[in-house]
Amino acid sequence: MIKDLYPPNYVNDIRNILGYQIYRITKLKSLSVDKPFIEHISKDKGFDVKQNFLSDEKLQTLYEIFKRRIDLNLSESRIVLLPDDKDYNEVIDIFRVQSIENILLRKPAIEFERINIEEGDVYDHNRRWHTDRCVDCYKMFFFLNDHSKENGTYEYSQGSSQMSLLRYFYEYYVSLRYSLSQLLRGRLETYSIFLSKFMAEIVHKKIVMEYPKNTLIISNNKGFHRRGRLSPNTVREQVNFDFYYN
Numbered sequence: 001m002i003k004d005l006y007p008p009n010y011v012n013d014i015r016n017i018l019g020y021q022i023y024r025i026t027k028l029k030s031l032s033v034d035k036p037f038i039e040h041i042s043k044d045k046g047f048d049v050k051q052n053f054l055s056d057e058k059l060q061t062l063y064e065i066f067k068r069r070i071d072l073n074l075s076e077s078r079i080v081l082l083p084d085d086k087d088y089n090e091v092i093d094i095f096r097v098q099s100i101e102n103i104l105l106r107k108p109a110i111e112f113e114r115i116n117i118e119e120g121d122v123y124d125h126n127r128r129w130h131t132d133r134c135v136d137c138y139k140m141f142f143f144l145n146d147h148s149k150e151n152g153t154y155e156y157s158q159g160s161s162q163m164s165l166l167r168y169f170y171e172y173y174v175s176l177r178y179s180l181s182q183l184l185r186g187r188l189e190t191y192s193i194f195l196s197k198f199m200a201e202i203v204h205k206k207i208v209m210e211y212p213k214n215t216l217i218i219s220n221n222k223g224f225h226r227r228g229r230l231s232p233n234t235v236r237e238q239v240n241f242d243f244y245y246n
């Protein structure tokens with residue numbers, strides 16, 4: 001659902017519509033510039049791809065840690081490591097190479113993810129085109145197995161992290177519509193004909209990130225993105241680095 005774009009409990013009634021617009025305009029104006037990432041990511045595209053990122057030895061060590069932690073909790077598809085976790089520093093050390101050293105200084109949360117769908121994909125909001133924030137915000141994904149369309153690899157709309165008049169309008173429109181939807185207790189669909197036309201443009205520029213294991217993706221999630229759909233009996237394994245927090 002698109003409501004995940006917005007702070008929880010912020011737009012619960014009509015009084016907050018105005019307040020929320022002020023919040024968003026302030027955010028848009030602040031345009032937080034994140035220097036360590038800017039060096040690594042194409043402003044035009046909104047993402048960067050680094051293949052063959054780790055040595056075979058480091059990749060193997062990483063996979064052993066991943067497997068141990070994920071296999072311990074088979075009911076969970078995601079395990080989050082925080083800086084006080086015993087495996088956290090080891091994983092950071094594995095990724096500590098010259099080119100991204102300054103990124104890791106920010107102590108990201110590390111998430112191990114294994115998605116394995118036997119029956120068929122289920123709905124979740126990450127499958128819909130969305131943005132995480134209306135300001136620059138970055139994530140890294142590292143592929144532990146080969147990612148393709150079949151196992152629902154990451155998709156990104158190239159160039160969509162750039163501000164445009166349409167994007168301002170989108171932000172305004174969606175926040176207003178969401179506020180009204182909250183007011184009507186979800187009886188107003190947040191997507192609409194306008195959004196579907198806007199989304200057609202977004203989809204038109206999509207890049208499907210089909211890469212083999214040992215690929216690192218750096219992504220500005222101010223741009224539009226989604227995860228793909230998993231075919232039955234496929235598995236997707238990855239490490240996510242989360243640099244921004246709510």
Ligand SMILES: [Fe+2]
Pocket residue numbers: 126130131132221225
């Ligand atoms: Fe997202």
